[in-house]
Amino acid sequence: MQTFQTDLLCIGAGLAGERVAIEAAAAGFDVTCLSLVPARRSHSSAAQGGMQAALGNCAMGEGDSPDVHFEDTVKGSDWGCDQEVARLFCDNAPIAMRQLAAWGVPWNRVVPGKSTYFKGGKLFEKEELQEKEGLITARAFGGTAKWRTCYTSDGTGHTVLYTMDNRAVQLGVAVHDKVEALSLIHDGKNCLGAVVRCLKTGELHTYLARVTLIATGGFGRIYRESTNAVINDGGGLIIALDTGLVPLGNMEAVQFHPTGIVPTDILVTEGCRGDGGTLLDKNGHRFMPDYEPDKAELASRDVVSRWMTHHMRQGLGVSSPYGDHLWLDIRHLGCQHLATKLREVDEICKNFLGIDPAVDLIPVRPTQHYSMGGVRTDKDGLAYGLKGLFAAGEAACWDMHGFNRLGGNSLAETVVAGMIIGAKVVTYLQNHHVSFPTSLVRDATAAQQDRIRLLVSGKSGRENVFAVRNAMYDALMHGAGIFRNGKDLEACVQTLQEVHARSEKIGLRSNGRGANPELALALRLPGMVRLALCVAQGALQRTESRGSHAREDHPERNDRDWLVRTLATWQPGESLPSLTFEPASTVWSIPPGERGYGGGKIISAEPEEKSGI
Amino acid sequence: MARNLTFSIFRYNPQDPTSTPHTDTFILDETNHMTLFIALNRIREEQDPGLQFDFCCRAGICGACAMVVNGRPGLACHTKTKDLPENITLMPLPFFTLVGDLSVDTGTWFRNMAQRVRSWVHTDKEFNPRALEERMDNALAEEIYELERCIECGCCVAACGTAIMRPDFLGAAGLNRLARFALDPRDKRTEQDHFEIVGNDQGIFGCMGLLACEDVCPKHLPLQDQLGMLRWKMGWAGIMNLLPWKRK
Ligand SMILES: Cc1cc2nc3c(=O)[nH]c(=O)nc-3n(C[C@H](O)[C@H](O)[C@H](O)COP(=O)(O)OP(=O)(O)OC[C@H]3O[C@@H](n4cnc5c(N)ncnc54)[C@H](O)[C@@H]3O)c2cc1C
């Protein structure tokens, strides 16, 4: 066992973690980042679409401003976001994009002159201004009034993460990769670091730090089908929850994307439908116009995902060894269009399915995509419940997304939040000192050592780790998927509690030596089930529909009773999280109103209650 | 036409004193659209939970899953079983330190490469948050992106004859990284600065130009062009160095 000491410990070396690290390193502090994989393989690298910032350089972005961006974000969140935070984000996003340009991101730039674009399957023309030539350009994304999504071809996350990691190398940020944080070390008041397992040797190490940051990304992999990288198991959320002190915010707010391919759940872009692609069932029938006569396939992500699920529940899905799915049809768009405008989709189909979308149908189904919930922080990124603990990125509930995040807003969040929270971390480091009681550190490490010993010896039980994981998947998909209702959620919570009990009785079948993957999963799984329970219990309690949270038995958005954020903590030894609630926002620049899409009834807040419940 | 696939997989766990390098065989029924990602996960789940391998994005984007498939380095996640014969042999990437079975440590090597190439924009300009971004021609941005597409999978290094003989060789990935910065006007380094990094046998003069690297690169980077260009430029920079009045 080794002990490492540092000023700032970033658990996570994706965009959010490294952006915070860079801020602290630039201020002269010693920084270590931890990551399950080499930093550049973090899931941020997989985001292809782009990141939103109101630069207003391109023709279709003319007249854009942080105000317009703010309005889109608040509406997108279905008024679930913290408006002060959303404002902070929108105001700073343009600066963050320009800073990335200075650091080396090869943003696509404005090319003056006329060009064409597709919308709803139709061709339009636009003209870019001469005076904007060479400035950062933008593309369209769902739910935005302007073209605001900055991009580098089909690899935005990749180039931004590579640039960020270059900067981290330049500033001497240490990255320890192939390691996994298993628990936080704390004295009940201050967070002091983490116990970490090396995924090269299997050894345990301790990391002591004056500030710890959780930036571990999303937890999509508690679902069987997710567009997330396979490492997105929610490790950072688990270790925060396990303190019994730090709450997770809005865990029930989970976003699904209509078109993950079957199998492997790789995302194919919304652009397919934007450009005129249609959805077909097992009879080859185009069903979306039956449900949404006006918008059909172009209704919002939530709406399309829900109807697809509904349609499959009617027995109209196509069955396969990987479960039911529907078809995405883009054959009629033609080879030329596919090879130029939808190149990534063309490549995904050929590389991963071995089909040609110009002649074959693409198997798709709604797939978990984004976690709005996470470690609840204040606007400075400080987690509730423990001093010296911060969180940023998808792992955090900083809360600019509320109940639905807009495409392009999350990648932008990582760098904007990283910039803002990084500065707060620096101030914190300048003003706070802590001591590290050796007995505390020893006990924290011994606790993990004991867990490993029990798993390897099989003394707690002989449950099979994969069987338990499958039981969690089944329960979640049945109760806490796209559609939710009281009855199924109750059953889901019940089942998950049983699964949780089983997850504490896992025994390994392999020998557990070295970087053993079965052991890694067995160590993580009980925590994953606890996250699943936070999702299900939050969803059960929230008797309304808001953003991505759709209750069949409570279809209305209820601003009277539910303009609140759910906070889940887990007391050691309990079998369920305890939930409390806080006002969704303290500032109401835009009072709750109609989103202008998605339909749905609203129960409005009583006037005197509007300023916060 | 369901086939039964036979996987012969290299096994060795350096952390386990009882483990010795050997091959294990697994048989799996093939399903539609099966990739090595699906197959390996099924083997782990159904037959050997201790089997080590790496996947992350499983979408050909992150570079985590490179291994040697029937003798050829490539990304396992975008290898479809239907393109392979019934007998499939899987080996870890050579050159990199073995973690166990099919898993290798690429992170250490690539971070070291980034430090050696000084893989960042060198400039003394301070970022001004109030100013507009500096303009750039879109065509140039796309050219830079073309070289930035490397996903650090390590296939090119694993396939490279020089790298096998010289562990300190920068490899096609490292040389390509330098070429990327040489193209970028934001980076103020001169040809002389580049020469100091790659004008040697660990750099461009170690490359034998046999182009195994370009052949195996899953992202189809134009490595041949970049290596040729660097060799030419660095050749000249080397000659300039011999002329005393040109030396800086
Ligand atoms: C397919 C796909 C496409 C997307 N496209 C877009 C898009 O176009 N635009 C957009 O705005 N958003 C997009 N998103 C969302 C966006 O990519 C993510 O929200 C964002 O990248 C998250 O960044 P992050 O830094 O918070 O986390 P990540 O980049 O996921 O990094 C997490 C880090 O934490 C580490 N880690 C995790 N657990 C542990 C542990 N226990 N111990 C140590 N380290 C740990 C990981 O190794 C990693 O380094 C997309 C998401 C998906 C799934």
Ligand code: SF4
């Ligand atoms: S061309 Fe050069 S870099 Fe590429 S494989 Fe051959 S020796 Fe290695």
Ligand code: SF4
């Ligand atoms: S150059 Fe190609 S083969 Fe080499 S590391 Fe990069 S992506 Fe992989």
Ligand code: FES
């Ligand atoms: S798992 Fe990311 S490239 Fe294969």
